[in-house]
Structure formats: C-alpha cells, structure tokens
Amino acid sequence: xxxxxxxxxxxxxxxxxxxxxxxxxxxxxxxxxxxxxxxxxxxxxxxxxxxxxxxxxxxxxxxxxxxxxxxxxxxxxxxxxxxxxxxxxxxxxxxxxxxxxxxxxxxxxxxxxxxxxxxxxxxxxxxxxxxxxxxxxxxxxxxxxxxxxxxxxxxxxxxxxxxxxxxxxxxxxxxxxxxxxxxxxxxxxxxxxxxxxxxxxxxxxxxxxxxxxxxxxxxxxxxxxxxxxxxxxxxxxxxxxxxxxxxxxxxxxxxxxxxxxxxxxxxxxxxxxxxxxxxxxxxxxxxxxxxxxxxxxxxxxxxxxxxxxxxxxxxxxxxxxxxxxxxxxxxxxxxxxxxxxxxxxxxxxxxxxxxxxxxxxxxxxxxxxxxxxxxxxxxxxxxxxxxxxxxxxxxx
Numbered sequence: 001x002x003x004x005x006x007x008x009x010x011x012x013x014x015x016x017x018x019x020x021x022x023x024x025x026x027x028x029x030x031x032x033x034x035x036x037x038x039x040x041x042x043x044x045x046x047x048x049x050x051x052x053x054x055x056x057x058x059x060x061x062x063x064x065x066x067x068x069x070x071x072x073x074x075x076x077x078x079x080x081x082x083x084x085x086x087x088x089x090x091x092x093x094x095x096x097x098x099x100x101x102x103x104x105x106x107x108x109x110x111x112x113x114x115x116x117x118x119x120x121x122x123x124x125x126x127x128x129x130x131x132x133x134x135x136x137x138x139x140x141x142x143x144x145x146x147x148x149x150x151x152x153x154x155x156x157x158x159x160x161x162x163x164x165x166x167x168x169x170x171x172x173x174x175x176x177x178x179x180x181x182x183x184x185x186x187x188x189x190x191x192x193x194x195x196x197x198x199x200x201x202x203x204x205x206x207x208x209x210x211x212x213x214x215x216x217x218x219x220x221x222x223x224x225x226x227x228x229x230x231x232x233x234x235x236x237x238x239x240x241x242x243x244x245x246x247x248x249x250x251x252x253x254x255x256x257x258x259x260x261x262x263x264x265x266x267x268x269x270x271x272x273x274x275x276x277x278x279x280x281x282x283x284x285x286x287x288x289x290x291x292x293x294x295x296x297x298x299x300x301x302x303x304x305x306x307x308x309x310x311x312x313x314x315x316x317x318x319x320x321x322x323x324x325x326x327x328x329x330x331x332x333x334x335x336x337x338x339x340x341x342x343x344x345x346x347x348x349x350x351x352x353x354x355x356x357x358x359x360x361x362x363x364x365x366x367x368x369x370x371x372x373x374x375x376x377x378x379x380x381x382x383x384x385x386x387x388x389x390x391x392x393x394x395x396x
Contacts, residue, residue: 003101003102005094005097007098007102008097008101009081012081012117012120022148023147024147024149024151024152026114026116027123028152030104030107030108030113030119031152033111034104034123037127037129037130037131039153041130042136042137043136043138044136044137044138044139044156044157044159044242045141045150045153045156045160045186046059046138046141047144047148047159047160047162047183047186048162048164049162049163049164049165049283050285050286050289051163051234051235051238052140052141052162053074053264053267054235054267055160055162055235055238055242056072056139056140057072057074057227057264058236058258058264059138059239059243060086060089061258061259061262062239062243062250062254062258062259063136063247063258064258066247066250066254066258070087070134070135070136070137071125071129071132071137071138072138073085073122073137073139073140074140075118075140078265078266078387078394079395081121084121084125085097085124085128087132087134092124096128101120104120104123104127105120116149118142118149122142141186144183144185145183145184146181146182146185146186147182148186150186153188155188155189155191157191158242159186159192159193160194161180161183161184161193161197161202162234162235162238163231163234164180164197165283165284165285177201180199180201180202181201187206189209189210189211190210190211191211191212192213192214193212194216194238194241195213195214196216196217196218196238198215214241216237216238217237218234218238220236220237220240224256224259224260225262226259226261226263227262227267228268229267229268229293230296231268236259265278265394266280266380266394267280269394271392271393271394274368274369274374274392275368275369275372276368276374276375277294277374277375278377278383278392278394279377280377280378281377281378282309282310283318284321287321287377288321290322290375298373301373302371303331303372303374303375304333304366304374305322305331305332305334305375305376306335306366306375307333307334307336307349307357307377308335308344308349309343309349310340310344310379311344311348312342313379315344315352316352318378319352323353323354325355332358332372333353333355333357334359334360335357335360336386337359338381338386339381340379340382343381343382368390
C-alpha cells in the first residue's frame with residue numbers, strides 16, 4: 001500500500017515535526033537539494049499581524065482573472081492541509097500533496113535535515129509551483145518575516161507589510177516596533193515594499209538595501225470587494241497598490257471582477273442559511289476589528305456569540321474588546337472548550353469575561369434561525385470543529 005493523505009498528516013503532526021523553530025538554515029538546505037525551485041519563481045511576499053491572508057487572496061483572485069497562472073500559499077488551513085497550496089484557486093490534489101510530502105521528507109531524512117511541519121509545507125509549495133510553471137506566487141509568511149521559512153527568496157516582485165500588532169510576542173518581540181522589525185526582514189534589495197504604517201524601521205531597512213518604500217493611505221473603496229468588514233479597507237488599499245505598481249497593465253474592469261470573485265473563508269464571512277458571521281479573529285486586534293464591523297453592519301441586531309481560543313493568546317484583552325456589559329446585556333454568549341490540547345477551558349474564559357457566559361457542550365442545542373445574529377469567532381481550530389458539528393458550509 002502506498003502512502004495516503006492521512007499518512008502525510010500523521011507525519012506533519014508527529015512530535016518531531018509539529019513544532020515552531022524559526023530560522024532559514026534547514027529550509028535553505030532542503031531547497032538546495034531540490035534545485036532551489038524558489039529561484040525560478042516570481043513572488044509577491046506578504047507579512048503582517050492581521051490582514052495578510054485577505055491581501056493574498058485579493059491579489060490571487062485579481063491575477064487569476066487577469067489570466068496569470070497564479071500560485072497562492074497561505075496558512076493555517078481550516079479542514080485540510082491542501083487548502084494552503086493553490087494554483088488558480090484549485091487546492092493541490094491529495095495525490096500530489098502526498099507525493100511531494102514524502103519525497104521531500106525522505107530527502108531531508110537522508111541528509112540529516114530535521115524539518116518542521118511548516119518548513120516541509122514551504123518546500124512542497126516552492127517545488128510544486130516551480131514544477132507546474134506558476135507565473136506569479138502570492139506568498140504569505142507563516143510567523144514574523146525575517147526568519148520565516150518563506151523568506152528564502154532572494155528577490156521578489158514586491159513585498160507587502162499589513163497591520164502590525166502584539167502577537168507571538170514570545171518569538172517576535174514585546175513592542176510593535178520590535179515586531180515591525182521582524183516583518184521588515186522580508187524586504188529585498190531594489191524591490192518595492194508597500195506598507196500603510198510608518199514605522200521608522202521600515203524606512204531604515206529600505207534605505208539600507210535601496211528598496212523603494214511606498215506608504216499608502218488605507219482608504220480604498222470596498223464597494224466592489226466581496227469580502228466584508230471595516231478592516232478590509234486597509235487590506236484592499238495594499239492589494240490595489242501592488243497591482244498598480246507591479247501589474248499596471250491590468251485594466252480596471254478586470255480588477256473589479258477579481259474583487260467580486262475573491263473568497264476568503266472565516267474572515268467576517270456571512271453564512272445566510274444560519275444567519276451567521278464566522279470570523280477567525282485570534283488576537284486582540286482581530287477581535288477589535290470584528291467588533292467594529294459588527295457594530296457597523298449589524299448595530300441593532302440581537303446577537304449570539306460562540307467564542308473559543310488557545311491559551312497562548314491574550315484572551316483577557318480579546319474578551320474585553322469583544323464584550324461590554326452595558327452593550328451586551330441582551331446578548332447570548334457561549335464559550336467552547338474545543339479539542340485542541342491548548343484550548344482555553346470554559347473556566348479560564350469565564351474568569352476573564354466581562355459578561356456571563358454559558359458553556360457550549362455536546363448536549364446544548366443552538367437554534368440558528370431564532371432571529372438572533374449568530375457569531376462564531378476565535379481560533380480556526382475551533383471553527384473547523386464547530387463547522388462540522390453544526391453542518392456549516394464555510395468553503396462553499
């Protein structure tokens with residue numbers, strides 16, 4: 001019997017692979033053994049705390065409509081690893097995913113290269129895109145920028161840095177400026193970088209490597225963008241600046257069609273059948289953006305929230321941003337302790353919550369069509385679990 005998709009998942013999530021270990025030495029070694037496929041690709045590299053996934057999917061959609069063979073690499077996935085690696089909107093097949101995973105790990109093992117899960121996926125992505133003649137790769141960093149496995153490309157078409165906030169502080173720094181310095185590590189000599197925040201480190205880094213730094217105003221009109229949420233104005237502004245800078249030949253009507261066709265599950269996503277907003281906001285800034293969007297689009301609706309997150313997140317601040325007792329006195333709130341080993345317990349969340357919540361357990365019944373606006377938000381691990389429990393069509 002050959003290897004299966006589940007075998008590949010088992011390998012990726014095994015104790016030795018399923019870890020975070022920043023650095024470029026291991027990924028550089030394996031890519032060299034693979035013939036450095038990353039050097040054959042034209043990449044748009046996107047870093048940031050929040051919004052980078054939206055920027056990537058907008059760019060991918062526009063480039064696809066423009067007739068480009070576009071590869072998209074994002075993380076994390078919702079249901080299957082395949083979702084992270086797409087060509088023209090199509091996930092890598094199980095067959096190819098399994099083939100590349102085992103070929104690359106076998107080469108790594110033979111050469112004593114102890115790759116992490118994300119490094120394996122990054123190597124698979126570069127090799128798969130190069131083997132399939134991808135014209136443009138839209139590349140989302142995994143964590144940080146400077147020492148992220150995606151940062152092995154020597155030149156790119158453009159780099160983009162979205163909003164920066166405090167997240168992964170144990171690895172990236174305790175201030176926004178320190179985190180911005182990590183993100184600035186994706187800038188490349190003589191290549192443009194587009195940002196909308198004016199951190200000094202962006203200018204210093206750009207000056208030191210002769211990169212063109214473009215600071216844009218985050219005020220694009222989102223009327224034609226299928227993605228909703230107040231925060232999409234910033235993301236769209238960055239994406240449009242990339243198109244204008246790198247692909248000025250793409251006509252406005254093509255851009256508009258790409259915006260209308262953009263899909264990015266779990267980012268202020270409305271599921272009509274259940275009157276439900278699904279949002280993978282997993283840090284205070286993301287939760288704050290979610291709350292602003294809810295107040296903008298649904299100010300008068302009675303609401304029901306289901307929330308859960310990982311213990312390494314700043315959940316006291318997240319809960320403070322999400323709920324206010326004077327505003328949410330008629331709101332139904334559930335906390336969910338999902339199956340991930342680092343999931344917050346109900347008691348941990350309730351102890352920090354400004355509002356009283358109920359525990360969502362297997363015997364609790366939710367009527368999604370009782371007139372309330374339902375909001376499932378927090379960890380994507382939780383969302384994927386609840387989507388299957390409640391039969392929610394997220395990817396459709």
